[in-house]
Amino acid sequence: MTQAPEIKVARLVLSLEQAMPLTSDVGITVTGMPAIESASIRSVVRSLENYRLRLPLHLPVADGHGIRRFKGREFVDVAPGEIVQVRQDATTGEYRATLPVESTASGPTLVLDPRTMLWGAEQMSIPGEIDNVMSARPHPDLTDHKPSMATEAAIEPGRLYEGRDDVFERRASRTVEIVARGISQFGPQHSAILRAELSATHRIFSDAGNGLAANYVEAGSIFQGYFGKHHALVRAQLADCLSRGEALSTEYQGPWGQDKFVGVKFDQDRRAWMYSIDFHGRFFISLNHLEEGNFAAVLGHEMLHTNRINRFKSVGPGALDFFYLDARMGNALDRPVPVYDIPERGVSEAIMQGGMTVAYLEGFTSDHSSFTNGVRDGLGLSGKLDVQAAVDLFNVIPSLRTWMASRNADSIIYAAKSMQALHQARTADSQLLIGLLES
Structure with a gap:
């Protein structure tokens, strides 16, 4: 978020x-x-x-x-x-x-x-030099966005963490205790999980991009479920988001990305979060939720929020949180929620049919400014909207729903997961057919 x-x-x-x-x-x-x-x-x-x-x-x-x-x-x-x-x-x-x-x-x-x-x-x-890198002797390549292959091995874990005790750490520390700065400071079990989930995040974006390029017939119904009946208008934008996500997930696994993960000891409600204006591009990870599974989608969601990040060549798409997709709140929607292997698809489908309700939004936060501002900006309106008026406009204007969903982090990452599942299924079918033909 x-x-x-x-x-x-x-x-x-x-x-x-x-x-x-x-x-x-x-x-x-x-x-x-x-x-x-x-x-x-x-x-x-x-x-x-x-x-x-x-x-x-x-x-x-x-x-x-x-x-x-x-x-x-x-x-x-x-x-x-x-x-x-x-x-x-x-x-x-x-x-x-x-x-x-x-x-x-x-x-x-x-x-x-x-x-x-x-x-x-x-x-x-943003200055070219960052003067709060945790290193007594800065590496000569630290002013580059990314190290050369020859210098990657010389980068020591823990040397690249930036922003210690800055405004973002202080804000997080109001409610949680920071216990790790960089993956190297996570415990062995949590470090292994995080690295595996990062790799899985990369596969989500990569497989989804390959599935999009393959132009599967079934892709149309997936896109309609996540982006509405005008989904064809945002196909190119979605492809760009997937490409950016794949590139970012690669860099977060690289030497410049290892120290962009901050571990917090316990958070009751949040699995992970980041601050979109944090130029260091750090993710705050709740260790008590790290073992729950499906963390790859959480990381992918957060990556989609990023814009420019220091030392990265890749630039994120800057997606927002207009609304979330959570099957546990499906009964608060004004439409039946279809059942899919990826439950978020059913929730999105109900929303994209005009089933959004204030009660659904209230299930996540009492601050609805992101949603109301999205409706206002999507329609080019001036002045403020109350949440009920925004929901009503959202539900009666299909093109508005498409516009907001195409910029909504949850819609993008779960559309990517659904496309990944389709691509993997079709790839497995192709391999089985080849095996049968060759036998």
């Missing part, structure tokens, strides 16, 4: 007063930033010229993701004493600078530098 859930034309520079109405009981006085600024600040925020605001004294402090929220609007710090209003793209999960008069953000994509908790334009916000 992208955010770790609770326990389950030139424009004038605008002031914050212009950005949103202020009631008389909020004592905030704001002005636009002056035209003259230091070269160091200007080099970071030059592309944000039309979006800059001076930080009001009483604006709420930033949360663990570096976001300040006030009256339904979101702001991020781009320099000391300076903020920019942002809007999250429901498709990619990225934050973009926006003006208050816009229903869709027009500014550049911004990313957080977790070391300073300042945001900057994507192309210049």
